Amino acid sequence: MLFRLEPHSGVPLYRQIVAEVQAATVKGMLRDGDRLPSVRELARSLGINPTTVVKAYDELARERLIVLRHGLGAFVTIGRPALSSDEREERVERLATRLAVEGRRHGYSESRLVAILRRALRRLRPGSAARERTPS
């Protein structure tokens, strides 16, 4: 599992780690039961503060994307109910608003925006050409 972080950015590092894990599960690079690196391993390999990793893992555990097993590490748990349906809807709604705003700003038509969303959905399909390499 590769984490690509941009420390020199406005987004806190722990949020970047959360986003990387979320993206990897959606793309199938992380599967149910996979073990994430230990806090120490990840902090060392990225040269970052271990509390940042702890904060990210706690957040992922809260979202039920991983479970923390004491002494064993963090494991991916895909396919369990994560957030409440209201929370999920709010999240997607918020992103949809951003997509709409960004699209309008660039003068995109409604049909063009819908086409972009369709394309993004297609890219997530297992086996699609745009899918990223599976981790070794």
Added chain:
Amino acid sequence: MSAAITTRGLTKFYEERAVVRELDWEVPVGAAVALLGPNGAGKSTTLKLLLGFTPASAGDVRILGSDPWELAPETRARIGYVSEKPILPPWIRVERLIAFHASLYPRWDRVLAHELAATFVLNGSRRVGELSKGQNRALMLLLALSQRPELLLLDEPASGLDVAARRAFLQLLADYLSDGERTLVISSHLLTDVERLVSHVAILRAGRLIAHAPLDGLKESIRQVRLPIAAADQLRANLPAGCVLASAEAGRSALLTLQLDGRALEDLLDGVAREQVEVAGLPLEEIYLALVGAERPE
């Protein structure tokens, strides 16, 4: 959470000039703090005051629960320090110096010292005076880390290190912080390095502490908003006092650097046509410049 360092009203005059002024500061155990500020803001003096290397003109310091002037040798051994200036005797050979430090510190880690000498390519038979500036820094880091401190105070530790040594240094600090309840205070001008590592940021300006906050909190609360000038005026009218850190205008748009809770900003922007507004978070360097440059009542 208990405090590794507490200062109350800490003040230092050099002759007539106040270098550190009424510093009230608390560093919790387990925190990794970047101590930032322009040259001459009092960073090095603050670190020396914490260690009792120079007497305070007024105020109190507690470091690992003690007055720095009454530090028991056992407590002193739990504190590692790398000074800004090279202070190692130039005539001594590297291996002799390492052996000497090993005899001084009860928790000395021989294996770590050996690894670090290899990492930084330090030749034991060289004399300290023959080392490059970067190697001298690396040797001081080796000495401070191998004593296995609980509190590490580093004053511009990475200056002079080459790119590879700096990356190794960041990994060492990540290791150090992984080892239980370790506290770090690091003063550095290399903001992109400390940005990876620190949990908190403290900023000194002209001897005063103008900010001390978790880095994630700063990244989430300080934002740059670009919007049309008319909308900016409308937004300004609704902003709480003191939250505009900087503002600039270019053409028909205004650029405001704001410090306020993320949701509060969303609410305030509700009345503004969203397609005209861009909101962006800032890297530490920009946050630092905004805070140091902000004209705010002290």
